[in-house]
Amino acid sequence: MYTHSFMQAAATATDLHHAGLLAVGEQCTIHPSSVFWPQDMTGKLRPIVLGDRVVIGAGAVVHGGVRLGSDARIGHRAIVGEPEYGYAVRNVYVGAAAETVIGSGVVLRAGAVLYAGVTVGDDSTLGHHVLLRTGVTVGSSSQLAANLTVERGARIGSGVRCSPGSHITADTVIADRVFLGAGVRTVNDKELIWRDPAHEQPLRPPHFEYGCRVGSGVVVMAGITVGARALVGAGAVVTRNVAPDAVVYGVPARTAATR
Structure with missing residues (x-):
């Protein structure tokens, strides 16, 4: 429905809702400065789904393929579903989006960055400026504190506590x-x-x-x-x-x- 040239610029929530690319649950709160970007760098469009009572803060960016569970809260200037692009860990990424699933009750604090293909379980909290790279999984009720970097493919279980400023290298397993x-x-x-x-x-x-x-x-x-x-x-x-x-x-x- 949208042309490629139009989608090179971010669209508003209203635009995408009318186009069928944004599903919004009941009683959601979306700051007017937040950005929804359903088209990845390969030109593919992916829908964005917000559950009931989702809150999205000022300046947040939500990419195509993101699914936010009910009562999830996305902090100011957080980025969710960023497609990976360029060379990393012996692979070249082309900027393709992927399904990014944020569970119910999850809190992403201001400045958090989650790449495409990340999964975060219900009721987990990610602190300010946490970085989760492509394919990271986090279980339920875990707490990842501020300025934590988790590299591609790492698996973090449920009930995990990671304190500030740590670095979890690619493919690490945390039970x-x-x-x-x-x-x-x-x-x-x-x-x-x-x-x-x-x-x-x-x-x-x-x-x-x-x-x-x-x-x-x-x-x-x-x-x-x-x-x-x-x-x-x-x-x-x-x-x-x-x-x-x-x-x-x-x-x-x-x-x-x-x-």
């Missing part, structure tokens, strides 16, 4: 009920070879098992598993697997009995 302190750094590449297909090795993301706790400032190296209910002390550098229920600390991290 249910995990607690990560502030400024945690994860690594998924042992070779540090970039854009050299003849020598690049498969990425080896870390894995955080059920209920483990990782203190602030910890570095977790590539391929490491932190076992269920384990505790990693603040400032540790984890270079080997941590057994379930173990307590480790130091550089490199060791249990008290082996230091």
Whole structure:
């Protein structure tokens, strides 16, 4: 219904609703400065769906393929469903949209950025300036604090707490009920070879098992598993697997009995 040249500019909610590209539930609140952009960089149009009582703040941008559950709140200047474009993690992205599902009761605070293909479960909260890259999944009732970066394909479970300023590398797995302190750094590449297909090795993301706790400032190296209910002390550098229920600390991290 819209021409390609028209869709190069963002459309208003009223325009898209009349065109069948925006479905709006009951009692939604949409700030007049928010932007709906259903066309991706390949020219494909995808509808946007808002559940009942959704709130969208000033300057927020919602892309095609986004589905917001009932009572979701999108903060000022948040971006939801951004298509990935350019080179990243050994792939070239063409700016294609994908289904982006934000569950009921989810809160995205001001400045959060969620790329296309992200899924966030019911009642989770994402803090100011959280960045979720393409294909990230977050379970229900999780809290991701401000200035957290989660790279492509990472999987975060339910009831997870991630404190501010941490970096979760691509394809990391964080199971249910995990607690990560502030400024945690994860690594998924042992070779540090970039854009050299003849020598690049498969990425080896870390894995955080059920209920483990990782203190602030910890570095977790590539391929490491932190076992269920384990505790990693603040400032540790984890270079080997941590057994379930173990307590480790130091550089490199060791249990008290082996230091």
